[in-house]
Amino acid sequence: MLLVVFADGEVLTGLDLTGAVPAAAPVDALDIRLHRHADSPEWVDGFRSGPLRSLAERELPDVRRLDDATCCYSIQVRVPDPADLTHLQLAWAVATAAARSGATAVLDVFAHDWSPGPAVGVLDPYRPFTVLREISVVAESEPAPGFGHAVHTRGMIKFGRPDLIMGVPESGIGEAAQILNQLAAMLADGHVLHPGRRLRVDGSRSLTVVPYEPGDRIPDVRLIGDGLLITDDSPR
Structure with missing residues (x-):
């Protein structure tokens, strides 16, 4: 789990998470770091430029506040194979504390969401x-x-699982998104998909799980972490 929280100054002082996270939350795996723009301009600006900036312009009400931020915090929790979602609750609790103290924007890095x-x-x-x-x-x-x-997921690494991708015609985008949402929920609940697994959807669709290996025919969507390609073997 990795969140980047932008602020106009140091807002995470005297952090107190009492009552905000369950006792089982992996506090020992929490890594919070302050990054001042004056010290690391390329690192800080890397999260508010390029494709991430395009997303910010769509998802934030005033992107100028993001530009004016003089620093950011990285909030990271590393849990190899999480048994529950307390690591997510922990990271968001820290981000919430920063936001209540004046942070202007929060980026969920793995999900690409502002x-x-x-x-x-x-x-x-x-x-x-x-x-x-x-x-x-x-x-x-x-x-x-x-x-x-x-059509692909972003953020499944937060559950210790690979992202999922399908290739479909324009008319099939909505249906593919529904299928991926269903599979993602299944994986987040603890299930595992292995290459070679065959799936039945709606009683008639036949899907196969294969390794995601970008190449001449398969586009590189720049996933963070591993991916699985879901191919449609149903008769056309």
């Missing part, structure tokens, strides 16, 4: 944690020859 600081600041620490709120399902706008539009 949230305004005020919205994070009012999050209930005991809200249900669901996979659909922790990942993104992305449809690439340009089709790849012989593959179609790449």
Whole structure:
């Protein structure tokens, strides 16, 4: 789990998570670091430029506040094979504390998802944690020859699982997103998909799990971590 929290100054002083996380939360795995723009301009700006900036312009109400931030915090929790979602609750609790102290924007790095600081600041620490709120399902706008539009998850690494990708025609994007959401929920619940696994969807669709290996025919969507390609073997 990796969150990057932007602020106009140091806001995480005297952090107190009492009552905000369960006793089983892996506090020993929590790594919080302050990154001042004056000391590490390329590192800080790397999260608010390029594709991530394009997302920020769509998802934040005022991207100028992101530009004005003089520092950011990285909030990381490393759990190799999480048995539950307390590591997510822990990371978000720290981000919420920062937001309540004035942080302006929060980036969920693995899911490629921005949230305004005020919205994070009012999050209930005991809200249900669901996979659909922790990942993104992305449809690439340009089709790849012989593959179609790449529809894929981002953020499954937070559950210790690979991201999932399908190649579909434009007309199949919505259905592919639904399938990936269902599979992602299954993986987040502890299930595992191995290459060679065959799946039945809606009683008629036949899908096969294969390794995701970008190449001449399969586009590189720059996943963070491993990926699995879901191919459709149903008769056309």
